Amino acid sequence: MTVVPHELVAGVLSETPDLSVSLMPLRGRFSLRLMPEGTDPAGEVLGFRLPTRIGARQAAGSREVVCLGPDEWLVVCDDADRAVIEQGVATLAASVPHALVDLSDRELTVMVSGSRATELLTLGWPRDPQSVAVGTARRTVFDGVTVVIWRDGETQWRLDVWRSFAPHVLDLLLTGCRELAAG
Amino acid sequence: MLLITCPYCQETLPEAEFVYAGEAHIARPEDPSQVSDEAWRDFLFIRTNPKGPHFERWRHLHGCGRFFNAVRDTVSDRFLTTYKAGEPKPDLATLTGEAK
Numbered sequence: 001m002t003v004v005p006h007e008l009v010a011g012v013l014s015e016t017p018d019l020s021v022s023l024m025p026l027r028g029r030f031s032l033r034l035m036p037e038g039t040d041p042a043g044e045v046l047g048f049r050l051p052t053r054i055g056a057r058q059a060a061g062s063r064e065v066v067c068l069g070p071d072e073w074l075v076v077c078d079d080a081d082r083a084v085i086e087q088g089v090a091t092l093a094a095s096v097p098h099a100l101v102d103l104s105d106r107e108l109t110v111m112v113s114g115s116r117a118t119e120l121l122t123l124g125w126p127r128d129p130q131s132v133a134v135g136t137a138r139r140t141v142f143d144g145v146t147v148v149i150w151r152d153g154e155t156q157w158r159l160d161v162w163r164s165f166a167p168h169v170l171d172l173l174l175t176g177c178r179e180l181a182a183g
Numbered sequence: 184m185l186l187i188t189c190p191y192c193q194e195t196l197p198e199a200e201f202v203y204a205g206e207a208h209i210a211r212p213e214d215p216s217q218v219s220d221e222a223w224r225d226f227l228f229i230r231t232n233p234k235g236p237h238f239e240r241w242r243h244l245h246g247c248g249r250f251f252n253a254v255r256d257t258v259s260d261r262f263l264t265t266y267k268a269g270e271p272k273p274d275l276a277t278l279t280g281e282a283k
């Protein structure tokens with residue numbers, strides 16, 4: 001069970017009509033590393049085709065996957081699903097060389113949405129937000145911190161942040177919210 | 184800010200996602216114990232440090248995580264090309280010809 005400081009409990013952190021920032025409930029997360037030959041068998045076990053284009057996503061039920069690198073994927077799932085995924089992928093141990101690492105305790109997810117969400121992200125994100133298409137995700141940098149940014153809609157974003165960096169990232173986002181609200 | 188094309192992501196991205204990782208195409212001697220002290224010193228420390236096109240390694244740290252190679256002009260800071268690790272050195276004459 002992940003223990004998080006009380007100020008990092010899931011819930012709405014800032015809300016205005018055009019911008020909302022909230023911390024999402026904890027989820028199961030895995031890093032999956034394998035060579036290209038392993039994508040088909042691993043996809044069969046997980047219930048979706050592993051995308052091979054960097055940034056591309058797939059989902060099946062509550063499970064989601066994004067391709068982070070040529071041999072690296074991030075799998076997100078419900079907490080109860082963690083054991084199922086672990087056992088499923090373990091059946092490949094003899095046939096598909098791979099590494100599956102449970103990262104659930106490492107990261108939190110912040111949701112940023114609203115008509116000014118993209119503007120808020122530009123505060124710490126050197127990249128052009130329009131280069132991340134809706135329905136894709138990227139590992140990138142946010143104010144010096146490695147994050148995975150998911151674009152769920154035109155103005156709906158999710159940031160996976162390492163727990164130890166979360167106070168820093170949240171501080172910046174909430175300062176940005178106040179700045180934008182002040183006009 | 185420099186914009187760098189990652190040959191794995193196939194996207195042109197801000198420098199802040201990348202880190203520099205020294206000169207490229209420096210092969211470690213197969214059998215270090217058979218190498219003379221001078222040759223080992225050269226492998227460890229001696230670099231070309233050119234004024235002009237430089238073959239160098241970069242890593243897409245805040246991204247796909249891959250190391251790749253680049254040719255960057257050390258005078259203008261212009262990237263002439265980037266290519267995947269393990270691919271042969273591109274022909275410099277072609278690159279600098281294109282740059283003009």
Ligand SMILES: [Zn+2]
Nearest residue numbers: 189192243247
């Ligand atoms: Zn990359």
